[in-house]
Amino acid sequence: MTDAPVPPVSQPGAGAAAVTTVPVALGERSYDILIGRDISAFAVRRVAALAPGGAVAIVTDETVGALHGARIAAALEEQGLRVARVTVPPGEGSKSYAQFAAVCDAIIAAKIERGDLVLALGGGVVGDLAGFAAASVRRGVRFVQWPTTLLAQVDSSVGGKTGINSPHGKNLVGAFHQPSLVVADMALLDTLSEREFRAGYAEVVKYGLIDDPAFFAWCEQNGSAVFQAGEACARAVAKSCTAKAAVVARDEHENGDRALLNLGHTFGHALERACNYDGARLVHGEGVAIGMALAFRFSVKLGLANGQDAQRVARHLEAVGLPTLLQDVPGDIGDADSLLEAMAQDKKVRRGALTFILARGIGESFIARDVAREDVRAFLEDEFANAR
Ligand SMILES: NC(=O)c1ccc[n+]([C@@H]2O[C@H](COP(=O)([O-])OP(=O)(O)OC[C@H]3O[C@@H](n4cnc5c(N)ncnc54)[C@H](O)[C@@H]3O)[C@@H](O)[C@H]2O)c1
Ligand SMILES: O=C(O)C(=O)C[C@@H](O)[C@H](O)[C@H](O)COP(=O)(O)O
Numbered sequence: 001m002t003d004a005p006v007p008p009v010s011q012p013g014a015g016a017a018a019v020t021t022v023p024v025a026l027g028e029r030s031y032d033i034l035i036g037r038d039i040s041a042f043a044v045r046r047v048a049a050l051a052p053g054g055a056v057a058i059v060t061d062e063t064v065g066a067l068h069g070a071r072i073a074a075a076l077e078e079q080g081l082r083v084a085r086v087t088v089p090p091g092e093g094s095k096s097y098a099q100f101a102a103v104c105d106a107i108i109a110a111k112i113e114r115g116d117l118v119l120a121l122g123g124g125v126v127g128d129l130a131g132f133a134a135a136s137v138r139r140g141v142r143f144v145q146w147p148t149t150l151l152a153q154v155d156s157s158v159g160g161k162t163g164i165n166s167p168h169g170k171n172l173v174g175a176f177h178q179p180s181l182v183v184a185d186m187a188l189l190d191t192l193s194e195r196e197f198r199a200g201y202a203e204v205v206k207y208g209l210i211d212d213p214a215f216f217a218w219c220e221q222n223g224s225a226v227f228q229a230g231e232a233c234a235r236a237v238a239k240s241c242t243a244k245a246a247v248v249a250r251d252e253h254e255n256g257d258r259a260l261l262n263l264g265h266t267f268g269h270a271l272e273r274a275c276n277y278d279g280a281r282l283v284h285g286e287g288v289a290i291g292m293a294l295a296f297r298f299s300v301k302l303g304l305a306n307g308q309d310a311q312r313v314a315r316h317l318e319a320v321g322l323p324t325l326l327q328d329v330p331g332d333i334g335d336a337d338s339l340l341e342a343m344a345q346d347k348k349v350r351r352g353a354l355t356f357i358l359a360r361g362i363g364e365s366f367i368a369r370d371v372a373r374e375d376v377r378a379f380l381e382d383e384f385a386n387a388r
């Protein structure tokens with residue numbers, strides 16, 4: 001990642017809005033992320049070019065489908081594609097075995113062939129679910145990510161992690177399946193709720209905390225402007241996608257430093273499971289915000305980072321209204337032992353040993369293997385005891 005939040009090359013999208021293109025360099029699986037406002041007219045032509053005269057199954061959720069589905073379906077039909085629509089209920093509960101089976105069968109029933117397309121129109125839930133269905137049906141159909149939340153535009157639509165949840169933990173069943181194109185149209189964020197916008201912002205801040213202190217400082221200065229879904233937001237999306245594209249290009253299957261993108265997630269995923277994936281209590285980005293604050297405080301407790309940095313992280317997250325404490329999660333989240341049990345199912349676990357993303361400071365995150373369970377338990381017990 002670079003020091004200044006400068007987005008990559010912009011070009012006019014035929015006839016209208018400027019489109020910033022961020023390439024994801026993965027050899028024969030390379031693809032572009034198109035970023036801009038009101039870019040759908042340009043983007044549907046790029047989608048159609050992937051499968052000229054073919055078919056596309058738009059997978060969406062009820063909320064996004066009602067707001068944006070008809071317009072995008074019509075635009076794709078105008079490009080000569082046959083369009084089928086597949087709709088799931090909104091929310092994390094749809095990353096389930098039941099919805100996975102329903103989506104796969106609907107794609108098959110729509111006679112989507114290997115040379116056709118699945119198009120995920122929605123947030124990270126739809127992207128992860130539709131992407132996994134695309135990876136599985138006929139052993140692999142190409143797919144397009146058309147993210148409609150800030151979280152999906154800055155993170156989940158890029159990098160090819162797809163999957164569903166198990167009662168044992170988050171994203172435990174899935175596949176790496178890269179999209180063929182990503183379309184991040186800022187205009188779609190206009191209908192997003194404030195709470196969901198804020199949750200997505202947690203994953204933006206993450207890129208600064210991993211290895212880009214200048215970007216974290218930029219977030220501190222410009223965080224509230226990002227929430228206007230204008231120029232600052234487009235910059236944050238381009239910056240985030242550029243950072244993620246670089247990590248994914250180096251380490252597509254998370255054998256090494258892609259795990260840094262998991263900052264805050266070992267704690268966050270355990271909290272999501274503790275809430276039984278009930279978005280009314282905790283959505284993913286909120287879990288990540290608490291998880292990042294915990295990762296910094298844990299780093300301080302282990303003598304790795306200084307307290308001022310941990311406070312600065314929590315201060316910024318709180319300034320935009322994100323939660324940073326275990327006590328911020330409504331209802332019962334169990335205790336240190338039950339959270340540890342959830343963490344034992346984390347995909348970064350090796351031979352039973354916990355791996356965390358910890359930090360020596362802001363922008364100095366690193367992968368800590370073999371973290372002692374006793375240290376985690378003692379830290380969590382302190383956190384449970386320390387009410388605000
Ligand atoms: N694959 C990855 O790399 C990756 C990365 C980060 C997160 N994730 C996953 O992403 C999921 C979270 O994604 P999310 O935060 O986008 O949640 P989400 O997909 O549940 O969307 C949030 C809510 O906003 C609504 N919504 C979406 N777009 C809208 C719009 N434009 N206007 C109005 N309402 C809209 C949805 O209906 C939903 O109710 C989690 O399951 C998480 O594990 C995956
Ligand atoms: O793309 C990645 O790699 C990430 O870790 C991004 C995370 O924000 C995302 O939540 C991801 O789904 C978590 O991956 P998991 O392997 O811990 O399920």
Ligand SMILES: [Zn+2]
Nearest residue numbers: 203265284288
């Ligand atoms: Zn995440």
